[in-house]
Amino acid sequence: GIQVEQSPPDLILQEGANSTLRCNFSDSVNNLQWFHQNPWGQLINLFYIPSGTKQNGRLSATTVATERYSLLYISSSQTTDSGVYFCALGFGNEKLTFGTGTRLTIIP
Amino acid sequence: DTAVSQTPKYLVTQMGNDKSIKCEQNLGHDTMYWYKQDSKKFLKIMFSYNNKELIINETVPNRFSPKSPDKAHLNLHINSLELGDSAVYFCASSSRTGRLKNIQYFGAGTRLSVL
Secondary structure: OOOEEEEOOEEEEEOOOOEEEEEEEOOOOOEEEEEEEOOOOOEEEEEEOOOEEEEEOOEEEEEEHHHOEEEEEEOOOOHHHOEEEEEEEEOOOOOOEEOOOEEEEEEO | OOOEEEEOOEEEEOOOOOEEEEEEEOOOOOEEEEEEEOOOOOEEEEEEEEOOEEEEEOOOOOOEEEEEEEOOEEEEEEOOOOHHHOEEEEEEEEOOOOOOOOOOEEOOOEEEEEO
């Protein structure tokens, strides 16, 4: 099956800092999603990005499918950005294989 | 309106009991899933249904039985609950067609605690 590796596993930043989260994967996929799991446990869709670059406010994501990695950028971090960020991959609408996540803590 | 809703949100029960978790989506999707998140936050697929037909059945004990009465519902019944079943169970849905095809949307999760 697909292997998904996320780095770093943990990240602690001051409010206002920028961060880059990385997702490496072992096989070609045509479905890649980034999720934010907030401290209440909800999984929030951030991006559907099997290739290319997208931006949504302070967040942006880039996937380089040929090199099998995706990056999530968070700029001007806020405390509400705290939580666990997951990348998840698959084919079409088959199952998603999740990475182990990056736990982000933003300190006021 | 909640797009993917699960009930109950919390479930505390004794070992050996049988329990069910319900999931409903109002997005018009044709595919629904159950995922399990363990205590280390690792998320893994359990089942997938497309148009009420079982598509994916990962290595899950047969004490777990999904049931899809229609495209909008996918319920999970668990027999003879064990301590190791304690986890958060997430329902999700997606569509094979349309502008937002293949994007999976998740419910809020059901936290199951087996005592």
